[in-house]
Amino acid sequence: MKLYSYFRSSASYRVRIALNLKNLPYDYMPVHMLRDGGEQFQAEYRKLNPDAVVPTLVDDGDVLQQSLAIIEYLDETHPLPPLLPASPSDRAYVRSVALQIACEIHPLNNLRVLKYLKKTLGLSEEAKNAWYRHWIESGFAALETHLAGDTRTGALCFGDTPTLADACLVPQVFNAQRFEIDLSAFPTLQRIYAHASQLDAFARAAPSAQPDAE
Amino acid sequence: MKLYSYFRSSASYRVRIALNLKNLPYDYMPVHMLRDGGEQFQAEYRKLNPDAVVPTLVDDGDVLQQSLAIIEYLDETHPLPPLLPASPSDRAYVRSVALQIACEIHPLNNLRVLKYLKKTLGLSEEAKNAWYRHWIESGFAALETHLAGDTRTGALCFGDTPTLADACLVPQVFNAQRFEIDLSAFPTLQRIYAHASQLDAFARAAPSAQPDAE
Numbered sequence: 001m002k003l004y005s006y007f008r009s010s011a012s013y014r015v016r017i018a019l020n021l022k023n024l025p026y027d028y029m030p031v032h033m034l035r036d037g038g039e040q041f042q043a044e045y046r047k048l049n050p051d052a053v054v055p056t057l058v059d060d061g062d063v064l065q066q067s068l069a070i071i072e073y074l075d076e077t078h079p080l081p082p083l084l085p086a087s088p089s090d091r092a093y094v095r096s097v098a099l100q101i102a103c104e105i106h107p108l109n110n111l112r113v114l115k116y117l118k119k120t121l122g123l124s125e126e127a128k129n130a131w132y133r134h135w136i137e138s139g140f141a142a143l144e145t146h147l148a149g150d151t152r153t154g155a156l157c158f159g160d161t162p163t164l165a166d167a168c169l170v171p172q173v174f175n176a177q178r179f180e181i182d183l184s185a186f187p188t189l190q191r192i193y194a195h196a197s198q199l200d201a202f203a204r205a206a207p208s209a210q211p212d213a214e
Numbered sequence: 215m216k217l218y219s220y221f222r223s224s225a226s227y228r229v230r231i232a233l234n235l236k237n238l239p240y241d242y243m244p245v246h247m248l249r250d251g252g253e254q255f256q257a258e259y260r261k262l263n264p265d266a267v268v269p270t271l272v273d274d275g276d277v278l279q280q281s282l283a284i285i286e287y288l289d290e291t292h293p294l295p296p297l298l299p300a301s302p303s304d305r306a307y308v309r310s311v312a313l314q315i316a317c318e319i320h321p322l323n324n325l326r327v328l329k330y331l332k333k334t335l336g337l338s339e340e341a342k343n344a345w346y347r348h349w350i351e352s353g354f355a356a357l358e359t360h361l362a363g364d365t366r367t368g369a370l371c372f373g374d375t376p377t378l379a380d381a382c383l384v385p386q387v388f389n390a391q392r393f394e395i396d397l398s399a400f401p402t403l404q405r406i407y408a409h410a411s412q413l414d415a416f417a418r419a420a421p422s423a424q425p426d427a428e
Contacts, residue, residue, distance in 0.1 A: 050363075051314060051356035062303045065360075066317065069309035076302040088290040089276045095283035100265055102313075103280065107321035116348065121341065134330065142265035146279075149264075 001026040004048065004056040006033045006040075007210035010106060010171035011067040012055040016210075017167040018071040020201035022078045026057075030212035033111055068102055071164055083164045094158050097146065097165035101172050105139035109175070129179070136176050140186045143169075148188045155195050166196050174207070215240040218262065218270040220247045220254075221424035224320060224385035225281040226269040230424075231381040232285040234415035236292045240271075244426035247325055267324075282316055285378055297378045308372050311360065311379035315386045319353035323389070343393070350390050354400045357383075362402045369409045380410045388421070 003019065003026045005012035019026055031054050032039045039045060040052045048063050049056045057064045057073075064070050075083045084091045107113070109132050117123045117131060147153045157165035173193040176183060183190050196202050207213055217233065217240045219226035233240055245268050246253045253259060254266045262277050263270045271278045271287075278284050289297045298305045321327070323346050331337045331345060361367045371379035387407040390397060397404050410416050421427055 046359075050359040051318060051353075053318070062306070064303075064306045064310065066310040066313040068317075069306045069313055072309060073302050073306035076305065088287050089273075089278075091290065092276070092278045092283045092287035095286060096278065096280040099280040099283055099316075102317055103282075103321050104265060104267070107317050108327065113322065116345070120348075121335070121337070121345075123335070127335065131330070131335075134334075139265075145260075145264035 001060075002029050002058040003027070004029045004031050004045070004054055004058075005210070005212075006031050006054050007207040007213045009033065009054045010175055011053070011102075013171035013174070013205055013207065014067045014167045015055045015057065015070050015074075016205035017162075017170065017202055018074050018083060018164070020204050021081060021083060021162055021167070022074055024074070024078060028211050030210075032212065068098060068164070068168075071167060075164075081161070083162070083167070085158060085163065090152065090158065093150070093152060094163045094165045097143070097157050098168040100139065100143055100146070101168040104142075105135055105172060108135040132179055133181055136172075136179070136181050137185075140176070140183070140189055144186045144188050147192070153188065153192075156192055162196065162199065162201065166192065166202075169193065170196050170202055215274075216243050216272040217241070218243045218245050218259070218268055218272075219424070219426075220245050220268050221421040221427045223247065223268045224389055225267070225316075227385035227388070227419055227421065228281045228381045229269045229271065229284050229288075230419035231376075231384065231416055232288050232297060232378075234418050235295060235297060235376055235381070236288055238288070238292060242425050244424075246426065282312060282378070282382075285381060289378075295375070297376070297381070299372060299377065304366065304372065307364070307366060308377045308379045311357070311371050312382040314353065314357055314360070315382040318356075319349055319386060322349040346393055347395055350386075350393070350395050351399075354390070354397070354403055358400045358402050361406070367402065367406075370406055376410065376413065376415065380406065380416075383407065384410050384416055 003015060005028060031045060040054060046052055049065050055067055057070045064073055084094055114128060117128050152158050154160045156162055157169060170193055173189055219242060245259060254268060260266055263279050269281060271284045278287055298308055328342060331342050366372050368374045370376055371383060384407055387403055
C-alpha cells in the first residue's frame with residue numbers, strides 16, 4: 001500500500017494511526033502542501049485525488065480518498081484489531097465522535113480555509129487565529145460534554161481499546177496544542193489524548209515521526 | 215423512531231432520504247433553527263445533541279448524532295435495500311463521495327458559519343455569498359471530475375441504485391440551487407440530481423414536503 005500524506009495534515013495522521021493499529025506496512029509518499037504552491041495541486045496528484053487534498057491510499061490498484069472512508073476500508077479488509085465496536089448502536093456512537101471532529105471542527109480550520117480568510121477576505125493574523133480558536137473551542141466543548149457524559153468512555157473514547165474516534169481525536173488535540181489553545185476546559189479530551197498518544201501506533205503516526213517532518 | 219429535524223437542514227435531509235429508502239416510518243420532531251434564537255440551543259435538545267445541530271435520531275432509547283453515522287446505523291440495522299455496495303473498495307468509493315460533500319463542502323456553508331462571517335467578522339452580504347459560492351463551486355468541480363471519470367457512475371452516483379452518496383449529493387445540489395449557483399459546469403451532478411430527486415424516497419424527503427416547511 002501507498003499512503004500519500006503530509007506530515008502535518010491531520011486527515012493523513014488519522015489514517016497513519018489506523019494503518020499502525022492494524023500493523024500494516026505502507027510506502028510513505030510525501031505530498032508537500034506548502035512547497036511550489038502546493039504539491040497537492042499538481043496534475044499527477046490530482047489524477048489520484050481530484051479534490052487536491054491528502055491523504056490518498058493506493059491499494060492494489062484501488063485509489064481511495066477521504067480519511068474516514070479509508071479507515072472503514074482498512075477495517076473491512078483487515079478486520080483485526082477492529083476499529084469499530086460490535087453493536088450497531090456502539091458503532092454509531094464511535095462514528096458520531098469521529099464525524100463530529102471530521103465534519104464540525106476540522107473542515108473550518110484546514111489549510112485552504114485559512115488561506116481564504118487571509119488572502120481573499122484579508123483577515124488579520126489575530127482575526128484568523130480567533131476563528132481557529134472559536135471552532136476548536138466550541139467543537140471541543142460539545143465533544144467534552146458528549147464523552148464525559150457517556151458511560152462508554154474509558155481510558156479512550158470507547159472503553160480502553162483504540163477506535164476510529166481516537167484516530168480522529170488525537171490529531172485534532174495535537175493541532176489545538178500546536179496553536180497553543182488552552183485545553184483546561186476539556187479534561188476528558190486531554191486525558192484521552194495523553195493516554196492514546198503514548199501508545200506505539202499513535203506515537204509512530206505523529207507528525208514529528210514522519211519522513212517528511214520538518 | 216424519532217427524527218429531530220429542520221426542514222432546511224441538509225444533514226437532516228440526508229437522513230430523511232435514508233429512512234425513506236429503507237421504508238422506515240418515523241416521528242418527525244421539528245427543531246426550528248432560527249426561531250427563539252435557535253431551538254437547537256435549548257437545554258432539552260442539547261441533552262440529546264450536545265453539539266446543538268440536527269439531525270438526532272432516537273431509536274429505542276439509543277440517541278444517535280451525525281447524519282452519516284445515523285445512515286450507517288440504519289444500513290446495519292435494516293440491511294435492505296443496502297445503501298452501500300458489497301465490496302470494500304466500492305464501499306470506500308461511495309463513502310468518499312459522501313464524505314467529500316459532508317467534510318469539504320457542507321461544513322463551510324452551514325448556518326453557524328454564515329452567522330460567524332456576518333456577525334463576528336462583519337462581512338457584507340456580497341462577501342458572504344461569494345464565500346458560499348466558492349466552497350460549493352470548488353467542491354463541485356472536484357466531485358464532477360471524480361464522478362464523471364469513474365466507470366461506476368450510472369444514473370446515480372454508484373450505478374443506478376441509490377446509495378449514501380446520493381443521499382448526500384441531492385441535499386447539497388438542492389442548497390446550491392436555492393442560492394442560485396450556476397451549475398452548468400457540473401453536468402454529471404445535475405444529471406444525477408435530476409434523476410434522484412424524482413424518486414419517491416427523495417421527493418418525500420425534500421424540504422418543501424416536511425411538516426415544518428415554511
